[in-house]
Amino acid sequence: MSNSPFYSEDHGLFRRTVREFVAAEITPHVNDWDEAGGFPRELYRQAGELGLFGVGFAAEYGGLGEHDALLLCIIAEEVARCGAGGVGASLFSNYISAPPIQLAGSDAVKNEVLPGMLTGDIVCALGITEPGGGSDVANLKTTATRTGDHYVVSGQKTFITTGMRADYVTTAVRTGGPGPSGVSLLVIPATVDGFSRTSISKMGWWCSDTATLYFDECPVPAEYLLGVENAGFPIIMNNFNYERLQLIAGMVGAAQVCFDEALAWARDRTTFGQRLADHQVIRHKLVEMDRTINATRAWMELLAWQINQGERPVAEVAECKVQASLTMELCAREAAQILGGASYARGNPVERIYREVRVNAIGGGSEEIMRDLAARQLGI
Ligand SMILES: Cc1cc2nc3c(=O)[nH]c(=O)nc-3n(C[C@H](O)[C@H](O)[C@H](O)COP(=O)(O)OP(=O)(O)OC[C@H]3O[C@@H](n4cnc5c(N)ncnc54)[C@H](O)[C@@H]3O)c2cc1C
Incomplete structure (x- = not known):
């Protein structure tokens, strides 16, 4: 759904650049990195060179200028397409920690941290x-x-x-x-x-x-x-909205990987004389996955667009985070069922994503806390 009306031509070009970078420099290595418990520090510098840390940071520090929540979603979703959520979580910890520095730091601290953070030299x-x-x-x-x-x-x-x-x-x-x-x-x-x-x-x-x-x-x-x-509390709370949007985009990307893996497997594998994809139960699972991914992605894009218009849809971002973790959970489960035993083998992206569901449902504000926040915001 990258042809959503919210995206400009520049967004499309940026998405293609990130997708190519992820396919060439990240996806082939994620299994080894995950097994090793870390990725090379050099990846920060490569991402910095591409401008992947620059969204929302002023040009004087080396950033891309005005904040663009759609761009943030593109980066997080595309990096999640590598099939290992740990890459995006670590690589983009700058996005959850450095915005308060730009917002409220002294000039000396901003100059000490932000330029190096944007090139990937400082984490x-x-x-x-x-x-x-x-x-x-x-x-x-x-x-x-x-x-x-x-x-x-x-x-x-x-x-x-x-x-x-x-x-x-x-x-x-x-x-x-x-x-x-x-x-x-x-x-x-x-x-x-x-x-x-x-x-x-x-x-x-x-x-x-x-x-x-x-x-x-x-x-x-x-x-x-x-x-x-x-006066730190409101800064922390405001910062959470962007963190949650980033998590939502990561979950959409991970759910999409589950769907793609399951679809390819269902088309290729034969049981009881026909393709898995020809069994109605399996077809319905795939449609349910696609349906929930499309709905979640569309809502995320709408929220990012609203934020770009200056709105603060706090309750909706909280609700969408719940929607995204339930979507990821459903897709990881159904993809695992469709792949059968193959989904249980270490190194399979579905096996990895299945283990990454809970951190997304808990981190950055758990499903319970997100529902509670939405209830308060909605005056329930
Ligand atoms: C891999 C990973 C990476 C993380 N990265 C960071 C990071 O970079 N920085 C950072 O600061 N934190 C980070 N976190 C922490 C994460 O944000 C917290 O785990 C999360 O906010 C929940 O806090 P807690 O684990 O202390 O659970 P608790 O707050 O103890 O809650 C435990 C459970 O009770 C539920 N609960 C709590 N209160 C209520 C209530 N009032 N009503 C109903 N249910 C309730 C919660 O939903 C949760 O399920 C990370 C966590 C993980 C697992």
Whole structure:
């Protein structure tokens, strides 16, 4: 559906460029990268050269200028077509961690981080979730206490994507009293004293590094504060909308891989004297997959277009994230059934995507939390 009316000719050209890059430089390697638990750092530089980190970042730092949510969706969907969600998760951790730096950072911090991030030489991570909980962001426990020209940061963050290789972590900290009005955002260089990290092994997204971060009285210069003290919560919430859109696009891409794999298999394989695709049960499964993918993608594109018009469809983005994880779940399940035993073999994209469903249904705001947010926004 790349001929959607929301896309310009430039969008189409950009999609083709990303698709070719993914087919040539990513897809052939994803199985090895996933088994190895990581992809080469060089991939950041290749993606930076193509401008893949530039959406929404000002030209003065090397970005593409004005924000374009449709472009963000194109990149996330096309990279997900490689069939390993860990690539997009790690490669684009910059998109969830660097926008607050551009929005609220001092000129010095922006100049220190953004140009290198856009070329792929600097990697940023977002540190919100803590061992004590991720959904209830307003109750986070990591503290940052001002002493002279520094903040002293103490606490832990966990499940942090690119946590092991990040050069900077955009970190949610408590600088004030309880609740959302005591939360600030601090960019923490990975070189500060007292900072350490350990890797987490996971069900899926194997080639995306995920870490627990430990802050043991880390002295962080006060100029790394984003905006003013205790004003971090709205920035975090606004940032989630783009993260969720990116996740939605990744899920649409993954669901599409499941459909493509299942369709090719169903056309090729014969059981009981006819192609799998000629059995009505299998035909219906394929149509259900195609139907839900088309509906989810169309909704995502509409939301991206609305965001480009200056609207803030918070409830709808939350609902669409639920729609996307249910779509991915359905497609992973039905593709696995259609492939039969072959879907259970390591290295098959359907096997990999099947293991990646849950992180999408939980990360960046779980299905339960998304429904709750939508209910509040809709005044239910
Ligand atoms: C691979 C991976 C990568 C991640 N990357 C990052 C990252 O880069 N940065 C980052 O900050 N975080 C990251 N996360 C964390 C992720 O965002 C959290 O896991 C998620 O927000 C849920 O938080 P939690 O795991 O602490 O679950 P909890 O908040 O403890 O919730 C547990 C369960 O209870 C449900 N629940 C909670 N409250 C309610 C309620 N009020 N009503 C109904 N149900 C409720 C939740 O939906 C969930 O199913 C990542 C997670 C994973 C698995």
